[in-house]
Amino acid sequence: MAANELIGTARRLAGTHRAIAATTLMLAGEANCLAGDNERYCAIARDAAGLRRPTDTAGHTALVAEHFAAMAATFSGRHTEAAVPLRRVVRLADQAGDPAAKTLASQAAFTLGDAAKASDLAAQAIACARQRAELSHVPWALVYRSLSALLAGRHAAAADSSLEGLALAKSLGQPNSEVSHLTVLALLAALQGDLPATELRLRAATEGFLRRGLGRPGALAAWAAACADLADDRPADAFNRLRRMSLGRSMRYSPIRVMAVPHFVEAAVRCGRRDSAERALAGFERWASTTGGAARMALVHRCHALLAEDEGRSREHFAEAVALHTEAGSAYDLAYTELLFARRLRRDRRQRRAREVLREAEQLFAELDARHWVRQVRRELRASGHQVRGDTRGGRGELTPQQEQVAALVADGATNREIAARLFISHRTVDHHLRNIFTRLGIRSRVELAKLYR
Numbered sequence: 001m002a003a004n005e006l007i008g009t010a011r012r013l014a015g016t017h018r019a020i021a022a023t024t025l026m027l028a029g030e031a032n033c034l035a036g037d038n039e040r041y042c043a044i045a046r047d048a049a050g051l052r053r054p055t056d057t058a059g060h061t062a063l064v065a066e067h068f069a070a071m072a073a074t075f076s077g078r079h080t081e082a083a084v085p086l087r088r089v090v091r092l093a094d095q096a097g098d099p100a101a102k103t104l105a106s107q108a109a110f111t112l113g114d115a116a117k118a119s120d121l122a123a124q125a126i127a128c129a130r131q132r133a134e135l136s137h138v139p140w141a142l143v144y145r146s147l148s149a150l151l152a153g154r155h156a157a158a159a160d161s162s163l164e165g166l167a168l169a170k171s172l173g174q175p176n177s178e179v180s181h182l183t184v185l186a187l188l189a190a191l192q193g194d195l196p197a198t199e200l201r202l203r204a205a206t207e208g209f210l211r212r213g214l215g216r217p218g219a220l221a222a223w224a225a226a227c228a229d230l231a232d233d234r235p236a237d238a239f240n241r242l243r244r245m246s247l248g249r250s251m252r253y254s255p256i257r258v259m260a261v262p263h264f265v266e267a268a269v270r271c272g273r274r275d276s277a278e279r280a281l282a283g284f285e286r287w288a289s290t291t292g293g294a295a296r297m298a299l300v301h302r303c304h305a306l307l308a309e310d311e312g313r314s315r316e317h318f319a320e321a322v323a324l325h326t327e328a329g330s331a332y333d334l335a336y337t338e339l340l341f342a343r344r345l346r347r348d349r350r351q352r353r354a355r356e357v358l359r360e361a362e363q364l365f366a367e368l369d370a371r372h373w374v375r376q377v378r379r380e381l382r383a384s385g386h387q388v389r390g391d392t393r394g395g396r397g398e399l400t401p402q403q404e405q406v407a408a409l410v411a412d413g414a415t416n417r418e419i420a421a422r423l424f425i426s427h428r429t430v431d432h433h434l435r436n437i438f439t440r441l442g443i444r445s446r447v448e449l450a451k452l453y454r
Contacts (some may be wrong), residue, residue, distance in 0.1 A: 022048065022064040026100060029068060030140075033216065038075040045072035060101060063092040067104045074111055074255060079287040086112050093121055099129035099137040106144040110151065111255070113293025115328070118148035139169040139177035146184045151295055153330030155368065156401030159188050163423065176217075179208035183220035185424055190227035191332065193372025196426035198228045204424065219245055219256035226263055231372060235270035242267060243276070258287055265303040266340070277307060295333065298324035302337050311348045318344065335364035339373065342380055351384045358384065369400035371432075399440060406433045407441075411450045 025048050029041055045068035052065040070085035086108045093105030102125035109118035122145035129137040142165030149158035162181040169177035182205035189197035202221055209217040222245050229238035242264040245257045261284035268277035281303045288296035298321045305317035318341040325334035338361035345354035358381050365373040399407060402423070409419045416430045423430075443449055 019060050022061040023100070025068070026064050026104065029071075033071070041075060042072040045069060059092075060096065060098070063089055063096060063101050063104065066092065067108060070108060070111070077283065079290045083112070083290045090114075090117060090121070093124075097128070099125040099132070099134060099141060102128060103137065103141045103144060106141065106148070110144055110148055113151065113288070113296045115148045115152035115293075115295060118151070119145055122148060135168070136172060136174070139165045139172065139174055139181070142168070143177070143180050143184065146181070150184070150188065151330075152328065153295075153325075153332040153334070155188050155192065155332055159185060160401070160405075162188070166424075175208060176212060176214060179205050179212070179214055179217045180220075182424070183209070183217040183224065187220055187224040187227065189425075190224040190231065192368075192370045193231040193376075194425070194429065195228050195232060195372075197424060197429060198224060200426060201424045216256065219260075223256060223260040223263070226260065226267065230263060230267060235267045238263065238267035239271050239273060239276075258284055262299040262303055265306060269306045274307060277303070281307070293328070294324045295328035295330050298322075298328060298330070298333065298337070302340065305344065306340065314344055314348075331364050332368055332370070335361045335368070335370075335373065338364070339377055339380070342377075342384075346380070346384055354384050355381060367400075369402060399437060403433050403437050403440075406430060407437050407449060410434065410437075410446055411452070413450075 025044055029044050029048075033041055048065045048068035052061060066085045066088045070082045070089060073079070073082035073085070089105050089108040090112070093102050093108075096102055096105065102121050106118045106121035106125060109121055122141045125141035126138050126145070129135060129141065142161050146158045146161040146165065149155070149161060162184045166178055166181040166185070169175075169181060182201050186198050186201035186205060189195075189201060202224060205217060205221055208214070209221060222241055226238040226241040229235070229241060242260055245260065261280045264280050265277040265284075268274065268280070281300070284303070285300045288300050301317045301321035301324065305314045305321060308314035308317060318337065321337050322334060322341070325337055338357045342354040342357040342361065345351075345357065358377050362374060362377040362381070365377060402425075405423060406419055409422065414422070416427055416434070419425075419430045420427045437449065438444060441449070441452065443452070
């Protein structure tokens with residue numbers, strides 16, 4: 001295994017070239033992180049700690065040692081212990097001049113739940129790598145730019161980042177990074193309720209993460225498949241899939257398992273498995289309260305709202321979740337929480353309030369071009385006695401980010417099949433986007449569209 005060779009090399013260099021040894025351990029750690037081997041990662045963390053001297057308060061060796069300490073604690077579930085070294089890594093990144101160190105800091109900021117800082121550090125890593133002509137670092141940094149956008153609910157930005165990372169990884173011959181970006185894209189499609197795109201992307205990624213033993217992409221794939229199950233109204237399948245994430249070597253990547261807890265809680269509640277939901281939420285809340293930030297604390301309150309039997313307590317938790325989603329600027333999570341809130345309000349026979357919440361959720365989902373969830377919200381509105389109009393976004397207006405991508409590719413002469421392959425969406429989805437693009441722009445043909453883009 002390459003990681004073993006790297007560890008051996010680092011140990012040989014430890015006495016004479018500590019900075020190089022730290023870099024070598026960093027690469028070995030990322031290899032084990034990608035494989036989902038938490039135990040081996042924690043063992044490497046002990047080597048990293050041994051490299052550090054009392055005088056190492058800044059610099060590359062200090063950053064690597066702090067990062068190992070933080071992530072080893074995170075992988076072991078010691079989230080309170082992880083918070084301090086995670087923050088140190090973020091601070092040390094300001095002095096770092098190499099892209100790998102800035103990417104580690106982006107991962108640390110993401111683990112802390114600071115989407116803005118994680119995105120900024122990933123962008124710094126990408127700029128630094130390009131400036132130094134070290135493009136091999138870019139796909140890795142783009143993974144964290146995608147994940148930070150996902151945390152902030154900016155799904156279009158996350159998709160753009162991973163599509164860029166996927167193309168670059170292919171051109172550089174980095175299959176592990178290809179699989180990582182494919183699974184991020186699958187998760188994004190699942191969250192949008194785009195089941196054909198989810199299936200297509202998972203199919204493209206599955207052979208890679210199984211054959212190469214990649215635990216982190218495997219865990220992301222399981223999470224994506226469970227989100228698709230929930231979108232398809234199959235909570236029992238989602239529950240069983242997420243419960244199995246802790247079993248088997250390739251599915252042990254604990255940070256992803258923890259991040260998937262809000263969907264596990266939703267599935268468990270819908271299946272009547274409250275005991276399982278409460279146990280999972282306890283661990284997620286410990287993590288979110290120490291390192292999670294507003295975005296993740298909002299999810300904690302959403303989970304408590306789903307579990308609350310008392311009507312008043314449920315409304316309080318939902319209201320707090322909505323406020324924290326708004327503070328974090330996460331439009332998708334806000335809309336999804338409002339959909340769940342409205343379902344609870346309907347159950348409690350508060351139809352008027354449910355309609356108010358649903359109308360806001362409908363607008364947010366429409367702005368995100370999440371057509372599946374727009375349909376779900378409208379179904380809930382009809383059930384609450386509201387007369388649902390046709391698509392309120394029709395007519396001539398701005399294109400959504402994905403429609404903009406499709407339009408630009410059409411203008412470049414790409415066929416629908418080529419666009420589907422490029423964006424990892426279904427041929428049917430491209431057809432749907434193109435019809436909406438024609439309607440919004442007031443045109444009737446691909447020729448007219450091309451003229452607009454000249």
